[in-house]
Amino acid sequence: MGQQSLYTVIPDGSITLPKGFKAGGLHCGLKKTDRHDLGAIWCEVEAAAAGVFTTNLFQAAPLLVTRESLATGQGKLRAVLVNSGNANACTGKQGEADARQMRASLAEQLGVEPHQVAVASTGVIGELLKMDRVSEGIRQLPGKLRDDRKGGDDFCQAILTTDLVQKTSCVSVQIDGQTVTIAGAAKGSGMIHPNMATMLGFVTTDAVIGPSLLQELLREVTNVTFNMITVDGDTSTNDMLLIMASGLAGHRELTREHPDFAAFAAGLRHVCTELAKAIARDGEGATKLIETVVSGAVSDAAAAAIAKTIIGSSLVKSAMFGADANWGRIIAAVGRAGQPVNIETVDIRIGDIVVLEQSRPIPFDEDAALAYLKGDTVHIYVDLHMGEGRATAWGCDLTYDYVRINAAYRT
């Protein structure tokens, strides 16, 4: 846990805290409620930018347009436009034209080039956007952009769908003696119709860093944060994580050799980890966060595959909902993950309670286990005693409410 000292958590930070950023949101009429459904982040200078996108083959129109912006601008952005209430996915040529028009409209309002704007959407699949409402919203949006906490909060509200809570995280790190801020906002799983686990994440920072290093780092960090959460195993058509770096902190440009690169990477990882955990905890119907740590695997990749198999098991998830220290389901998940396992040397611990040692059941205090498992966070530790591979994954329990939410007829 030596990384802790590399950054400082800013509990009330917002994506508008890094120098150069404004954000805002408003209700344009895509959601049935009066909550915000259109938002933007704006950078007063050209920001180095990077993105990671869903691996689902059916990528929604805004992802195509955003990838194009990043490619055309060679990793530079001025703004991100996001709507909720409609995913603009499986909408064909018209959907792509709509995403392009959204991008062009905001660019015009802000006086920048279209390729300097990224677009993201989340919500209903297979329906065309109500572009009259979106266009009117875009006209009003520049007037809503603020560089304070309220701007960040308005944006956060604008990207939510059925999420129960806003998800933000913020840290500061010291680079060349300058204070650099990294802040993130995300939305998680829960769509009104047809209900997919759609993940959007946006990170702002005033660090000085080039787009290609930013892209490399974002992918590395994503692999151990957002890519290690599972709500229901369904990869959405709209998942997107974007980072923008204004460079206004005024330190020497970050490289991998820079003495404070590790601090920046640790800070970014903290922000992404907190957002990822917040998404897992707020998974559809979830009552608790489950964190699974697999150690002693032959490689980090093997540990990650096993951790994700455990966290994705419907049987493990149901047992956690029922506060049942059901190690049989955990070891069965370990055994089917397709990774090397010595079947004689597995330890399993649930919280502080050892339930399996060297693959042998250990009698434990069922009352203590029940009390622990009724809490809002459960830790599962699996040690394979084979090597140095290690990974952490996050998920949530499987509950009646998950079924209720997802069995609800779409209308």
Next chain:
Amino acid sequence: MGQQSLYTVIPDGSITLPKGFKAGGLHCGLKKTDRHDLGAIWCEVEAAAAGVFTTNLFQAAPLLVTRESLATGQGKLRAVLVNSGNANACTGKQGEADARQMRASLAEQLGVEPHQVAVASTGVIGELLKMDRVSEGIRQLPGKLRDDRKGGDDFCQAILTTDLVQKTSCVSVQIDGQTVTIAGAAKGSGMIHPNMATMLGFVTTDAVIGPSLLQELLREVTNVTFNMITVDGDTSTNDMLLIMASGLAGHRELTREHPDFAAFAAGLRHVCTELAKAIARDGEGATKLIETVVSGAVSDAAAAAIAKTIIGSSLVKSAMFGADANWGRIIAAVGRAGQPVNIETVDIRIGDIVVLEQSRPIPFDEDAALAYLKGDTVHIYVDLHMGEGRATAWGCDLTYDYVRINAAYRT
């Protein structure tokens, strides 16, 4: 469907119908209820035998012992012994010794060699068998073996745990003008504690066929039947499918070149398909069977991967429970299956209702869809229009009862 004419379904057939087989069951005290929990199949001659076993690395003790029997006897068996109520999994050296003792005891009772007996278990994980009860049961078991329907029914009851219905299938085929019978019995998903989807299947036939061809054929058939069902994606430690061929039908030994080999293969596939579908339909908490047919894929393997991704999606399963024709979740599953897909040419049909054509949403009659989806069997058809690859997978819906059953504390 030309295969239909190759065999004749025998609706009231039983595993005792093929010539040479007896079966039976009794209550020895492993289950808390008074239902049978110990059963056996006996062949009056040495039967060619073959088995397929779970791919889970944590294989239960009886699987190790049964594999050893098949290896030692070079694919010959006289009997199978099964208990329910305790899986004898994660029970270490004592569990292995217990499985060996079960095998030796029944062999002694029946006057055969230990390696002529296979052993299977299903139930609780991580607890030692109450061997006094098992041993007493084994002493009584030979007296319970019968060559009639009651013998088959007693065996079927003895292998069930929380299954709601017995699962059997039987066909006859003509080989060299002789009537050959193939019959199967299986149990599916549902354990009292700690609840795993444990599949056991037993097939008897009086066909004349050597063990190595029988093994090859069993694996081929398993790949398109039992390996194409999913209840919750969790592969058990105890899954086992065994087949025994008495050879008493008296035809020329089957080879792949035999003119009636195709009839035998089709008959066996029918039996395994019916058992697999019965297991899927009786999945924990399930209210309906879901059959997914993927066609037009680049290969059968690609079609199989996509079909299993759809049938395994918690979101698709929840939607089916809610009678929601939610094609967005189906196409999202297609897109994340890791297989080649042309994103412009996908058709999706739910029953007779076309919902997506050439990847474009087709307006459909929601009332008709609702009425169809409220039935007890739902068909999902996905045509990728890329090649000739085709596969069928079976699953069930995700319901409140699944969560209730699996969240129940183990006591």
